[in-house]
Amino acid sequence: MRISVPTIINSSGAPRRTISPGAAVERIAEFLAPGKATLLTGAGVSVASGIRAYRGKDGRYMNPNYKLRSYLGYPSVRDALPNTSHYAIAALQYASYLPRLVTQNVDGLHHKAIAHLWEPDHIRKQILRTPRNPPLHCKRGHVVPRDAFVDNLEKTGSKLRTNPDGDVDLEGVSYTDFVVPECPQCTLDGQQSSFHKPELIFFGESIPSRIKDRSFHDIEQSERVFVLGTTLATYSAFRLVKHALELRKPVMLLNVGPTRADELPGVEKLEISSSLVLRDVVRAILGSRASQDSAIVHLLQSGIHQPPAPDHEIVSRNT
Structure with a gap:
């Protein structure tokens, strides 16, 4: 089966309209201050935590050996820490905005x-x-916890000596030697099954009805929609923005680079990284509470900023 990976085409050819951090803070604070907003986030929010986004010149779609590298990269994603944007968002959640x-x-x-x-x-x-660290299922329906599956991968001899940082080429690695372990329960039952799938939604699959319905409900119950760190290339996310516009709700999009919604009337786009502005947005909205509420103070003082290095820098370090 052939799966088409969604991409973004900047058809307009128009130059990117950047905005200064100060102007962005003022506009975002004005947009969110009334409250009752639904936030839609994508991979771009987690880049400052060291997790690559999917698209772009250093994105994961440039990776032709996803399965092996996904295994290698899993511990770093599992152990990743929230960045300043995550904590700023948490502050706005805590304050009911x-x-x-x-x-x-x-x-x-x-x-x-x-x-x-x-x-x-x-x-x-x-x-x-979707669930964090979701378990895997074999084709007969047996459940294998993700961490246990990774441990079994290491026992097959598939563990590599190299600990890559991102999607760089792994010199001296034979991808054909990567061994997927058998399902433990199938082995006990005298069956063979090395086909595993996590409880995630892959490209080409439909979103479960309960998740789709809940997401539409969240849009309908909001007065405005704030979109952060996503190109909206997947239709499941794009249709939420379209639904909000159909309901005549204000939509603001914060993303660096082209998105699927750039040409939609009614979408206000700000071309700036969330890590540059969200903390100040919280302070602008909350005023004195941002410095007096101990929980808010802690959130605004928390968060890492460790974006992954570009591939060309990683390659140069390894040569």
Whole structure:
């Protein structure tokens, strides 16, 4: 089966319209200050946590050996820490300015950023996403925890000595030697099954109805939609923006680079990185509370900023 990976074509050819951080802070704060906003996030939000986005010259779609490198890169994603944008978003959630969050990301960083303030049940009500560290299923339906699966991969001899940083070429590695382990339960049952799939939505698959319905409900219950760090290349995200526009809700999009919504009337786009502005947006909206509420103060003082190095820098270090 052939799966077409969504891409973004900058058909207009118009130059990017950048905005100064100060002007962006003022405009975003004005947009979010009324509250009752739904936030839609994508991979761009997690770049400052060291996780590459999907598109762009250093994105993961430039990677022809996704399965092996996904295995190699899993620990770094699993252990990634929230960045300043995640914590700024958490501050706005905590202050009730972003009561609903729909994320395309599976890194769990939105949850990590606010886990010390909210109970798990409350987080599940406020943040819609696919499971973090989802288990895998073999073709016979047996469940294998993700960490256990990675351990089994290492036992097959597929563990490599090299610990790559990003999607660089792995010199001296034979991808044909990568061995996928058999399902433990199938082996006990006298069956063979090395076909595994995580509980994630792959390209070409449909989103479960409960997730689709919940995401549409979140858009419908909001008064405005704030889109952050996504090209909206996948239709499941793009249609949420279209739905908001059909309901005549204001939509603001914050992203660096072209997106699928650039030509849509009614979408206000700001070409700037969230890490440059979101903390100041929180301070502008909350005023004195940003310095007096201990929980908000802690959130605004938290977060890493460790974006992955460009591939050409990694290659030069390894040569």
